[in-house]
Amino acid sequence: MTFRLYNAPQSTCSQRVRFVLNTKSLPFDEVKLNLLEGDQLKPEYLKLNPNGVVPTLDHDGAIIIDSTVITEYLDEISPDGSFTPEDPVMRAHMRTLMHFIDEMPAPAVRVPTFNLAFLPSFQKMSREDFVAMAESKPLRREFMLTMGQTGFPKADMDAALARLRRTYERMDAEIEHSGGPWLLGKGITLADVAVMPSMVRIHDLGMPDWQDLPRVATWFDSIRAHPAFKPTFYHGSLLSERFPHLREKASV
Numbered sequence: 001m002t003f004r005l006y007n008a009p010q011s012t013c014s015q016r017v018r019f020v021l022n023t024k025s026l027p028f029d030e031v032k033l034n035l036l037e038g039d040q041l042k043p044e045y046l047k048l049n050p051n052g053v054v055p056t057l058d059h060d061g062a063i064i065i066d067s068t069v070i071t072e073y074l075d076e077i078s079p080d081g082s083f084t085p086e087d088p089v090m091r092a093h094m095r096t097l098m099h100f101i102d103e104m105p106a107p108a109v110r111v112p113t114f115n116l117a118f119l120p121s122f123q124k125m126s127r128e129d130f131v132a133m134a135e136s137k138p139l140r141r142e143f144m145l146t147m148g149q150t151g152f153p154k155a156d157m158d159a160a161l162a163r164l165r166r167t168y169e170r171m172d173a174e175i176e177h178s179g180g181p182w183l184l185g186k187g188i189t190l191a192d193v194a195v196m197p198s199m200v201r202i203h204d205l206g207m208p209d210w211q212d213l214p215r216v217a218t219w220f221d222s223i224r225a226h227p228a229f230k231p232t233f234y235h236g237s238l239l240s241e242r243f244p245h246l247r248e249k250a251s252v
């Protein structure tokens, strides 16, 4: 059984998959794509992943895309140390949370990420090159054109941060209801894995807004203490490690 993961160190979606592979001690060959240089838009990669995004998993030649689908796939084929509850009602609840996470924090975190970390690179491009690059993106064309080379306006930043805040409040309610320490109770599930990279990202950007929610703060400490965390967030996985201009802002 061989795994090849096409991904990027700093990509939140890739971090979900690396965390599951590392937890299960499944060795994988990592192909690192440079997303700012457009490796994800090259014709040979688009044949694997027509969405033009990472991650993509190649498992003995079978191509699986989309991070939540990949994490469920890995949990099915390697059920030891399962991230999925046995009870069907709990499974449904886990999937409900995964949908919530893909609807709320996962897209919301892109707004501060692009405004604070990636915008300077896009500002160096000519207008023509920027528009051509944006228009070549199968999934993120409109997102890029809305951001433009001046960045998302304050109203968009505020709305994204408000959506993130509602996520922390939802996590707090889930942990209170389940008894913690994880979202669904005693066992870590794919829902915890799904939300983890957005939390790490916003913390890395120096904007954690959950200090008044001790259950969420404990959850964050627990996931950072998980044995799979360090190998997943190897050096270069945090934006503050790659973009010097962020270092002053980021909290450690």
Ligand SMILES: N[C@@H](CCC(=O)N[C@@H](CS)C(=O)NCC(=O)O)C(=O)O
Binding pocket: 011, 012, 013, 014, 035, 040, 052, 053, 054, 055, 065, 066, 067, 068, 137, 140
């Ligand atoms: N729903 C997809 C989203 C993947 C995604 O948005 N990947 C980002 C990195 S986290 C990407 O490749 N972006 C490249 C781009 O915007 O061109 C998944 O979860 O795998």
